[in-house]
Amino acid sequence: MTAALSLVASHVLAQAKVLDPGRHHVLHPAAPQAGHIEWLYWFIFWILFAVFVLMIAAFAGAGAKARVVASGPLPIVEKDEEADHRAGWAVGSAMAITVATLFVVLVLSVVTGKRVEGLTSKNPVTIQVTGHQWWWEVSYPNSQADQTVTTANEIHVPVGSPIVILTNSKDVIHSFWAPNVTGKRDLLPGYSSAFWFEIDQPGIYHGQCAEFCGLQHAHMGFSIIAESVDEFQAWQQQQLKNAAEPSTSEAIRGREVFLTHACLMCHTIRGTDAGSRFGPDLTHVASRNMIASETLPNTAGALAGWIVDPQRIKPGTQMSPNPLSPDDLQAVVAYLQALH
């Protein structure tokens, strides 16, 4: 029994390691922008901590005094002008200190906001992020249309380079939040805005939609994959290629299935007849770690389960169920898994 349990546990751990959900922590900044926010966090934390200690001390002092009084004979209350005066001063100065502290916090919040937004550059990596219910469309615009990379939910960026994210939304308000990188940014339908960051440590940083956007809001994760400039460029070159030609007979059949079923009405696979932008671009779907906005690992089993019945995995998702025969399903999965 314990052996079986530990086997299950080690299996789960091994899986967890493969999936690497990425880091997701406000207090472990990987970019100067998140560093400024962390600094403000600790500043406010220590002020509140000091206020907490002072309040508890004041209550404890008052409590001790009250007990001494209660155990003796009832005091005769006399008017004590001097004590009233002292109390007035104490309350007045406490209020003044409170207002001054709040003012300092206000000023520092504004300064932090300015510092987070301070980055600009003539030569940034520009990434367009469009929110959808419930996934993230990611593209790297280029003046030549055939040089534009389009992917979903996984944002590759070079370390140490200024990045500008242009935001938009197809439907409702979403919010882009990768706490190790920078603060939350709303994605508003029909309204484009921009924000900047620069990551200084390579790694995978997990992000999450931070504005309730409907039923599957919690299944709207993404990741920022920060890598060296060389790795980033290699990734970009690979993504620019058209879809790989299927090489096995099963994958060839899978492409046939894809192009003769509803899939092509919603997805693009560059180099084939499928050119719809309704759902994620699948040209290089096999290069991604996860599918369905970080809901499932990108494995054969998960792909098959997703394709047959996405509504069971993400109820309300805009992908319709595809009751394929087992052979067709196996073939289409083999095809997708070859799209590196």
Ligand code: HEC
């Ligand atoms: C009605 C439109 C529609 C049809 C038809 C459709 N899809 Fe999708 N598909 C979507 C949408 C929208 C998503 C994103 C869903 C999400 O993450 O919430 C998606 C996601 C996916 C993903 C995950 C991609 C990723 O990177 O997360 C795969 C794989 C996929 N579809 C394959 C297929 C295949 C294969 C077919 C045909 C058998 C198909 N789809 C038919 C709309 C569609």
Ligand SMILES: [Cu+2]
């Ligand atoms: Cu959301």
